[in-house]
Every structure is written in structure tokens, then in C-alpha cells.
Amino acid sequence: MHSTEKELILDNTAIQHRILEMGEEISRDYQNKELLVVGVLKGAFIFMADLIRAVSIPLTIDFIQVSSYDGGSDSSGSITLKNSPGHPIKDTHILLVEDIIDTGLTMRWLVDYFTGQGAASVRVCSLIDKAERREHKTRIDYIGFSIAKGFLVGYGLDYDEKFRNLPAIHHLKL
């Protein structure tokens, strides 16, 4: 990492405001359904912690970890399952929570994985939809923010495992 120059693009107030709206929408959509919220580690952990507290209906949580990335800023093109959820998936309504969807490779793989495990439904919630490099079509049911391009860090998002602790989201000038 040579330069750490970065530009603030979403402050924490804006993020929290949007999360409250998303939480209300999710609470309405899953009324009377058994909801399992599955966070995609590690990037989604901060967003998920705030999101579930904005959801007013009963839910359970779990996590999954896959790797599509080798630490840099480009996807390596293949997905490996590193940690699978412990909770049974069959006949459960799954809401996948991701920090950012870029090429769509990871989310496409995850949706296929949960569908293949017999989930009752699989929906996708991503804090950020970055469509510039989308290669794998994937439906995103709940989008926090659409950002045209750039490499983002903070609020769980990393560059080489750093910057996850920043309270806001910044554009990293690589």
C-alpha cells in the first residue's frame, strides 16, 4: 500500500438513515415469515449489526465466509467456501447481507448455494451496489446505495484487510 489518500463519500449519518429505511422495508416484507439473516464475512459484519437492529420482526442470524479475493482490488474469478452457516437452511427464508456487490460473482454463487440447499426463499441485501464491473447478473432486492465506480473502504469494507474500522465510507485513491 503506497498511498492512503481517500475521499469521504458516505458519512455515518447518511448510512444510518438509509439503514432505518431498509430495516422497515425488510420488516414489512418478512412479516409472519421465519427469517434467517446470513451475513457474508467479513465485510458485512458492521452493516449487518446495524441492519438487524433496524428490523422489528423476530429473526435469527448466521454467517457465511467465502473467498473470491486474494487481498488486492481485483476478484480472482473463483469462489471457495471457507465457513458455512451452522443453522439449517432447508425451508428457511434467507436474507443474504453483503457489504458491496461488484462483479456479482460472489453473490451469484451464494444465491445458487442457498437455493441448492433447499431454502424457502433467497433474497439479497447489499449496502452498496457498484454496477460498473458487473459481469454476473444477480438480483439485489435491497440496495443501500448505488455507487458508480471506484474502490471503497470503511464501515466494514477493506483494502488488504485494512480500513474496516472507519465509521464512514471513503473512496480509496489507489
Ligand code: IMP
Ligand atoms: P464480487 O464477487 O466481484 O461482486 O465482489 C464481491 C466482494 O469483493 C465484496 O464482498 C467485497 O468483499 C469485495 N469488494 C468489491 N469491491 C470492493 C470495494 O470497492 N471495496 C472493498 N471490497 C470490495
Ligand code: MG
Ligand atoms: Mg465481502
